[in-house]
Amino acid sequence: MTSRTSKRKSTLGSIDIEGSRVSYEIYNGGLGKRYFDKLGQDLDKIIQVDVSTGVTETRGSVRGRAVKLAIEMKRRDIKHDDIIVMCSRTNTDQVIVVLAALFLGAILAPLDPEFNYKEVLDLMKQLKPKLVFGDSRTIPQFDRIFQAINMNITTVNFNPEVTGTVQFRKLLLTQKEDENFTPSFVENAKTRVAFILPTQGTTGLPKLICLSHENIFVQTVTFLELLGQPEKVISFFPISWFLQMILVCVTLERPVTRIIPTTFTERNACKIIHDFSIKHAILGTDYAMKMANSPAVKDYNLNCLRVVMIGTVNTMKHDVQTLRQLMPHVKFLQCYCLTETGCIAATRADSYSKSIIKPQTAIGPLTMNCRIRIVDPETRKGVGQNCYGELLYTGDGFMLGYLKQPDRTKECMEKGFFKTGDLGMVDEDGWLYVKGRIDDLIIIDDFKFCPLDLEEVIVTHPAVKEAVVIGNDKEIIALVKKLNKDVYLSTNKLQLKDEISPHQNASLSPLTNRMYHCLLPIVLMKSLVRPNGVVLLNYSSGISRGKTLIQHRLEFFSVV
Structure with a gap:
């Protein structure tokens, strides 16, 4: 796919900028059916490696375990549109829950394990899940919450050594893989919810964002286009983060290996990248800066590393300059991404040379099937190119809405566009620049x-x-x-x-x-x-x- 930027006059007199228009077709039946078929094509290829445990798993193993879990969940009366919550540190069993939920047409809501009691309490009241997966660190908090709000919900513990809880691995032992298993059929992939993800970095309680099966598919295609068909990818972020969930789905869509790391430290990151010869990493700007400035960079051979995805709103010109100077062989791709919208704009690996001649604050061209508008924050009138204003968005990456909050969803819209609340600008080549939140002015x-x-x-x-x-x-x-x-x-x-x-x-x-x-x-x-x-x-x-x-x-x- 190629990116073609087009402009068209809006009714407000502003110039709307569009990304490339791409036609695509998702399988009938939704992501569960799609991933079941995709995994069956490359059963012996490695899909994930856990650095901390040394566990390596194939696509066939993941599909087989997910089928067992789906059968057990169905026995426990989990069905279409039931909500499943998952909240734990990153591990190899999480993808099994993702797949099993999709196989049943259920909705998965992964939560950040760092959320505090008040945040999780508020989210549980909204979600009302049928089943919760956690670990020894998060389940005690869930038990307190369910007791406080008088909810009787089964919790499943990923950690095998904890007694007195339903253990994930024992749960799988109760079922045998069924060769005749068929995933549930999702009628309308465009409007049916696949995942509910929490917002990140907000000042109040997290909001819950509903994303459709089609939305996730579009974002996986965008992700693959940006990174240039990766073989192995490492990321240090939790699965509740949008890009991490997309990475998980990418490994289900294509034979890409996800490297599951230990907790981030500069030395750990360098060692893992060296040991596994990793070419692609999702680090964000803070982690990338810490690693690049660390003495550990000189202790390991990181010539294998080719592409690193960094952030946008928290990325300074100084950061980009520093990263390019310290690791000149690496392509640092800026990506502007919101959970509500998916990836709006980014530097692509195959066109990285264009970003070198642009100002360091340039993010990149718009992604496919994306349309934006820049308006004056006060007058709401459109502004021309090279002028900053509030960035508005519409496109295939847009969410279905905030869970059970139609009024809040309506408030964030303006004439069919989502109000990002960010200060943005588009140059004469259609490249996007973002300076931060308008509220911070x-x-x-x-x-x-x-x-x-x-x-x-x-x-x-x-x-x-x-x-x-x-x-x-x-x-x-x-x-x-x-x-x-x-x-x-x-x-x-x-x-x-x-x-x-x-x-x-x-x-x-x-x-x-x-x-x-x-x-x-x-x-x-x-x-x-x-x-x-x-x-x-x-x-x-x-x-x-x-x-x-x-x-x-x-x-x-x-x-x-």
């Missing part, structure tokens, strides 16, 4: 700018490792983390007047001994702000540009 004297603009300048200072900019309508503060503890800053303010607009005068306070002063937006945190507008905070975690400013304040800092 800081307005002083009617001048608007994105915190990312300041952060880009601050991190170029030789003493700075990371920076996060926050502010209100009067002042701007940058939270700055030093490159290392031995770096001495002779002043409490970094002078960057030559690089920063007169409107953006910032007081840049380095983090020292875990304690510093920080101004909080008075509108959002009024109860915590002292008369002089300053709150003393205790630093308790790392800085992450991928999170919104509200999350930095509420999650990582506590008033002392």
Whole structure:
């Protein structure tokens, strides 16, 4: 497939940008039937390798185990459109649950194992699952929740050593593989829900997003087009994350091997990539930067690595420059992806050379069957190319809606387009650029700018490792983390007047001994702000540009 960018005039006078138009046909019957047939074509090929346990499994083994589980789940009265929850650390048994649910026409809702009690409680009230799969770390929390809301739900434990629970492997032993097994037939793949995925990186409770069988199929095709037909792929993210679920489905669609790693550390990542000769990795920007800057890169031969997928909203020009300098043989592909929309734009492996001559903040052209519009955040009128505004989206990747929240689904739409809430721009070649959340814009004297603009300048200072900019309508503060503890800053303010607009005068306070002063937006945190507008905070975690400013304040800092 080739990408062809087209433009058409909208009714609002703006230019709508479209990705390539591609015709495709999904099997009648949905993903369960499709994957059952696909796995049967390459039974002996490796589909997954668990680094921590050494378990290697073929496509035939995965299909056989999934059939056994589907038969047992059916015996337990799991049927079409019943919701199955899965919440555990990544393991080889998760794909069995994915397949078994699809075989029965049930709906799988994978949750992040890092969700807290309040988040999981809220999600359980919405989902009302018939069955829950977890591990020794998450099941105790589920037991507390089900007792609190008076729900009698069976939980299945992936860990075999835990007594007093329904153990996953023993569950499979109760059934034999049926050679005559036939997956359930899904009538309308375009409108039937296959997965319910939670949103990531939100400031409130996670929302639940319904994705259809056809939606997932389209995203697997897009994924394969971007990476260029990979053989082995490694990813450190949980299966509840959209791209990780798509990766799992890619391995069911094609003979691609998924490498299941141990917990991410720079050395672990380098060692695994070296040991398994991995060419393709989904790392995100933070992990990619940590690995590229680590001494471990020199301890292992990583010449095998060819393609790394990184993030977008939390990716700076400085990050892209650094990655390209430290690992010049690797193609770092930017990807702009939301759970609600799928992948909207990305750099493709086969056209990576074009991204080299573009500004480092360029993401790439739009993906297939995708259409976007850029509008002024206030007037809602369309803006031309090379102008930033709110990014609106419509296309085949769009969700069915938020679970049981039709009003919320309706609120996020505007004239048939999804309001992403992100600040985007399209250049004359149809390449997309995204600066961050519109809600994070800081307005002083009617001048608007994105915190990312300041952060880009601050991190170029030789003493700075990371920076996060926050502010209100009067002042701007940058939270700055030093490159290392031995770096001495002779002043409490970094002078960057030559690089920063007169409107953006910032007081840049380095983090020292875990304690510093920080101004909080008075509108959002009024109860915590002292008369002089300053709150003393205790630093308790790392800085992450991928999170919104509200999350930095509420999650990582506590008033002392």
